[in-house]
Amino acid sequence: MSDIPNYLQDATELLTKDGFATGDVWYHGTSFALVSSIQSYGLKRSGDRAMKLAAKNTMATIGNDYTESTEPVFLTQSKQLAYYWAQQAVRERSVRFEEEESPIVFAVKLPEEQNAMVRPDVGAASLLMVKEGEAYMAYVAKIYQDCSAGIPDIDLMKADRLEYLNKLGMAYIDTDIDAEFVSLVSS
Numbered sequence: 001m002s003d004i005p006n007y008l009q010d011a012t013e014l015l016t017k018d019g020f021a022t023g024d025v026w027y028h029g030t031s032f033a034l035v036s037s038i039q040s041y042g043l044k045r046s047g048d049r050a051m052k053l054a055a056k057n058t059m060a061t062i063g064n065d066y067t068e069s070t071e072p073v074f075l076t077q078s079k080q081l082a083y084y085w086a087q088q089a090v091r092e093r094s095v096r097f098e099e100e101e102s103p104i105v106f107a108v109k110l111p112e113e114q115n116a117m118v119r120p121d122v123g124a125a126s127l128l129m130v131k132e133g134e135a136y137m138a139y140v141a142k143i144y145q146d147c148s149a150g151i152p153d154i155d156l157m158k159a160d161r162l163e164y165l166n167k168l169g170m171a172y173i174d175t176d177i178d179a180e181f182v183s184l185v186s187s
Contacts, residue, residue, distance in 0.1 A: 007187040008079040008105055015078075015147045019166030024115065026075040026108040026171065027185070029086030031093050031101045035184060038106060042179040043073045072172035075118060079105050079185060081169040084139050088132070105185045108177060120165035121172045125156045128168075140168055 014021045028043055076082050086103030093101055110118070127133045140152050152167045164170045 004080055004083050005187065008083045008185065010078055011080045011143045012147050015144065015149045017150045019152075019163070020077050020081070020169045022077045022165065024109065026077060026110070026118065027079050027082035028073065028075055028106045028108055028182075029082035029084065029103060030089045030106070031086065032090075032104045033093065033099060033101045034089075035104060038182060039179060039184070042182055043106070043108070043177040045070050045072055045174070045176055072174040073177055074121065075108060075171045075173060076169040077165075077171070078169050079107075080143060081140070082106075084136065107183050107185050108181055109183075110173075110177065110181050114173070114175070114177075114181075117175060118171050118173045120161045120163075121170035122159075122161050122164050123172075124164055124168070124170045125159070128156050136168075 011020075030038070074085065076085070082105040083103060086105055090101045090103050093099075124133075128137060137152070144150060144152050154163050154167045159167075
């Protein structure tokens with residue numbers, strides 16, 4: 001956990017052998033390059049427009065069609081888990097853009113009716129079966145180990161929906177989140 005900034009290390013407060021506690025604040029990790037846009041417009045489904053445009057241009061260059069899909073806004077109940085996804089966003093963007101970027105985490109405090117729309121991300125089961133998912137599972141397992149919470153005991157193919165949220169911290173909301181509900185987490 002040493003590469004995670006101290007102010008984002010919250011697993012010791014949230015994690016038990018039953019998983020991560022959920023409160024009324026969610027977290028979203030991304031690249032610092034998107035801070036200004038998120039602070040102005042909020043978190044948008046399929047939000048990284050620059051990445052979408054780059055993918056579309058690449059596909060056009062090689063003569064293939066690109067069909068843009070609308071992805072939800074991915075959330076987690078842990079700043080520490082959001083930081084992992086922020087690092088992934090930076091890594092993905094570094095392949096396309098030559099700018100120096102850094103991982104950041106946003107806190108999301110939703111109104112009650114919108115908060116009720118947050119769902120466990122069971123679609124993550126397919127992600128967790130590929131190399132990137134294996135890295136996330138190793139990251140989560142290390143957090144469990146560092147917090148003396150055992151190991152994340154989950155059968156990805158038979159898991160209950162809530163296990164994806166509780167044990168792996170994976171959630172989403174299928175709507176845009178206004179900027180007024182989003183704030184940058186800082187030290």
